Amino acid sequence: MATDFKITVIAHVFNESALIKHWLIHHKRLFDRGVIIDYNSTDDTVSIIKSICPEWKIIKPTEQFGECVNQIHDIEKHCRGWKMTLNITEFLFIDDLRQYIINFEKNNPNMDGIRTRGCIIVDTDKKCLNREEPLIIQYTNGYFEEELTQYKDMNDLSQYCSTESEHITKTATWIEMGIDGRSRFLHKRNTGMYLQGRHSTLHENVYPRNTKSCPESDLILLYFGYAPYDICTTRHANGCTDRTRHLNIDKIFLEHSKISYNLMKDDNFKNMLNCIKFKYTYPPPPPPPVPKPKSAVPVPVPKLKSAVPKPKSAVPVPKSAVPVPKSAVQTSGVPLPLRTIVNKTKINQINTNNIIKLLYK
Numbered sequence: 325m326a327t328d329f330k331i332t333v334i335a336h337v338f339n340e341s342a343l344i345k346h347w348l349i350h351h352k353r354l355f356d357r358g359v360i361i362d363y364n365s366t367d368d369t370v371s372i373i374k375s376i377c378p379e380w381k382i383i384k385p386t387e388q389f390g391e392c393v394n395q396i397h398d399i400e401k402h403c404r405g406w407k408m409t410l411n412i413t414e415f416l417f418i419d420d421l422r423q424y425i426i427n428f429e430k431n432n433p434n435m436d437g438i439r440t441r442g443c444i445i446v447d448t449d450k451k452c453l454n455r456e457e458p459l460i461i462q463y464t465n466g467y468f469e470e471e472l473t474q475y476k477d478m479n480d481l482s483q484y485c486s487t488e489s490e491h492i493t494k495t496a497t498w499i500e501m502g503i504d505g506r507s508r509f510l511h512k513r514n515t516g517m518y519l520q521g522r523h524s525t526l527h528e529n530v531y532p533r534n535t536k537s538c539p540e541s542d543l544i545l546l547y548f549g550y551a552p553y554d555i556c557t558t559r560h561a562n563g564c565t566d567r568t569r570h571l572n573i574d575k576i577f578l579e580h581s582k583i584s585y586n587l588m589k590d591d592n593f594k595n596m597l598n599c600i601k602f603k604y605t606y607p608p609p610p611p612p613p614v615p616k617p618k619s620a621v622p623v624p625v626p627k628l629k630s631a632v633p634k635p636k637s638a639v640p641v642p643k644s645a646v647p648v649p650k651s652a653v654q655t656s657g658v659p660l661p662l663r664t665i666v667n668k669t670k671i672n673q674i675n676t677n678n679i680i681k682l683l684y685k
Contacts, residue, residue: 329404332356333410334358338362338389350415357403415459436530437509440545446467447550466585473500544593
């Protein structure tokens with residue numbers, strides 16, 4: 325059994341700057357590589373991806389937003405090993421994905437993939453998101469999707485749901501039929517053979533066989549479609565979500581809040597969260613910018629006179645005791661050298677007296 329396989333995550337984004345940082349930090353330690361389909365985001369989504377996961381690929385879409393099954397199939401064909409396609413609101417809830425796959429292949433040699441168990445996270449307290457702490461630690465209220473299918477009659481949910489909106493009852497019906505839910509597919513086949521929405525697959529050798537949100541699966545997927553409250557309402561207003569963007573998000577949020585509870589009461593959830601939170605490596609917040617000092621005005625430095633005066637020449641230079649006649653002066657006024665004067669008189673042997681006589685002649 326090979327253990328050096330690659331694990332790839334694929335996602336599509338549009339203006340997801342509010343959640344993309346948490347999603348990347350959470351999944352980059354689980355997956356070896358990632359491929360992001362960017363639908364021409366106008367915020368800083370792409371720059372965040374490049375800063376946190378610079379080695380991941382960012383590509384352009386070939387289909388409309390929300391209808392990218394064919395493009396995902398094309399991407400998966402070029403990704404050997406195990407692969408999974410997620411939304412930015414979906415967080416794979418596991419501490420060591422590689423070891424999980426190794427154990428799964430050992431215990432299920434004939435299976436080609438695993439379906440996740442959906443868990444809906446709801447911000448019932450409407451608290452603000454701390455962008456410097458893991459998202460999954462801050463919000464732990466919600467419910468498991470298969471709990472919606474435990475009702476004998478879907479009308480039993482009316483005690484939780486308003487009469488004006490039937491979003492939860494419709495979701496429960498779709499989960500019962502196996503056409504909705506957060507049962508994403510982690511597999512090693514050439515493609516996932518997804519149906520539209522990627523909520524189900526045509527592959528047969530898949531664990532578990534139950535398609536009703538896979539309650540038997542121990543691979544949990546957290547869905548942050550209703551947490552944090554301020555971000556989920558903004559995403560719906562900006563069209564970043566799926567079919568619920570045309571519905572009243574406040575009414576839907578209220579319905580989900582009524583059936584939510586503290587998930588820390590579930591031992592499996594609590595134990596997994598305790599394992600994961602110690603493996604997070606959130607980068608520290610950047611230090612505040614240091615203000616640049618104002619340019620100092622240069623102060624002129626006065627020139628100091630030398631304390632030691634220059635020494636005067638101890639030996640005075642004597643003036644010539646012999647006056648130089650005007651005839652011996654050049655036109656420029658500079659006296660001719662003595663040797664020149666002597667040479668002009670053609671005297672071979674001279675003494676001082678002869679020179680004086682010659683000059684005064």
